[in-house]
Amino acid sequence: MDIDVVVIGSGISALKALYVAKLYNRNALAVDVHGGDGGYIQLLDGEDAVAKAPLFIDLDEADFLHSLGIDVKCYEVKHSVLKSGNYVLKTVGFIDIDVQMNWFIRWLNSNKLCFDVELFTKLKKSYEFPTYRPIHSVANIRKIDVEKKILALSTGTIIKYSKIVYTWPLELLPQNLYPNSIKNIIEQFLNQLELKYVSLYIYTTLAKSIEPKENLITIYTHATKASKIHTAIALHLHNKKIMYTATSYTKQHPLIPGIREKIVSELKKHRITNSIDALKKHYTNITYGLLNKINENILKELEQLLENHDIILFGRIAQWREKT
Structure with a gap:
């Protein structure tokens, strides 16, 4: 051929x-x-479309997509602190690494973020x-x-x-x-x-919204070792709620056994979401989550x-x- x-x-x-x-x-x-x-941002199988990992877009990037004829929905960003501490260090897995871009910090510093669950299809x-x-x-x-x-x-x-x-x-x-x-x-x-990176383990859930907040992305942060998760991001699409929960891991500090159950337990503890109500659940490893300089x-x-x-x-x- x-x-x-x-x-x-x-x-x-x-x-x-x-x-x-x-x-x-x-x-x-x-x-x-x-x-x-x-x-x-591959779509998970099933009736309700949801991307397996988050890809948020700032307003400038949204303007570029609009020029291609792609409309994306933009949200106000709210930050909710579950536990204060060295959040940056926790997102990089508590290792000494100089990353090119910490996406979690970028999202937190944004007043607005845009998102489209079917971006790749569009x-x-x-x-x-x-x-x-x-x-x-x-x-x-x-x-x-x-x-x-x-x-x-x-x-x-x-x-x-x-x-x-x-x-x-x-x-x-x-x-x-x-x-x-x-x-x-x-x-x-x-x-x-000397390529180095921080990997991300993403727990994605899709559930029915009890009180839809159509124009809001809520970013929950936990910055100490008391919890494995460091970030949970919630947004609403129509009558559905999408939640992306992230924990970081590295070669030096790999994922612990039973990490899935640990994440679900912590989300219930912080009253962020209840996995029993989830219509769809998925776990994704993003090996190259944060890249070093x-x-x-x-x-x-x-x-x-x-x-x-x-x-x-x-x-x-x-x-x-x-x-x-």
Whole structure:
């Protein structure tokens, strides 16, 4: 199979890469190991649409989406403190790390935030992709031969490509590269970059609203070690209430056994929500939740090396740059 552009991934960055390829009349194919598309904002299955993790948008970004014909609902932001303390340190898992962007602090410092549970679907429609099927083919990557420009998939498909747009995590890039001489060079660059991150465990619930607060996002914060959760975010859509509850973890401080039950218990203790009333519940691991600051000069050298081999890094976790 001959393909001009192979896009590795199925989230927002992959969607944009496919759109750009289409604009230039390039034959493009996206592949990802996951069945559903949308990345972190993939819709959960079921009758009521809800994204598995929060993606809040500020007013400037909402204006950009409006220019694409996408209307998003904007909310006033209310902060409710469950327990005061060093909230910033708790969001980074109580480790010494200098993150590029702490999204929780950014959201707390906003007077208004915008949100749309079906944002990815609307982006697909705006870019003129079918909304009834994923943007990608489901397959894992077995091998990328950068000299022969051949990509082998777990399905047995062999693709002869012109360019690869890589949107998966940067640290995973070398594992499928061939020959080893190229792979070793990429690994040396990654060692120099010293990539570090804070992971997030998100508990998402959808419940019926008893007292809907249509124009309000409430952000609850707990800043001590007495509780595992550090942030719970509640918003209402029509007669439904969406709650995103977050706890951070790292390689140094992994998730404790029974974390699901612990989160549910803490939410009941603080009288934020009751899981018994939930119409839908979901647990999501966001491995690359908060990214550390790295040496931009080394990263640019790596990007140039990869581009010389027709591999383009694109997106937040591939370029290791926080993007709005």
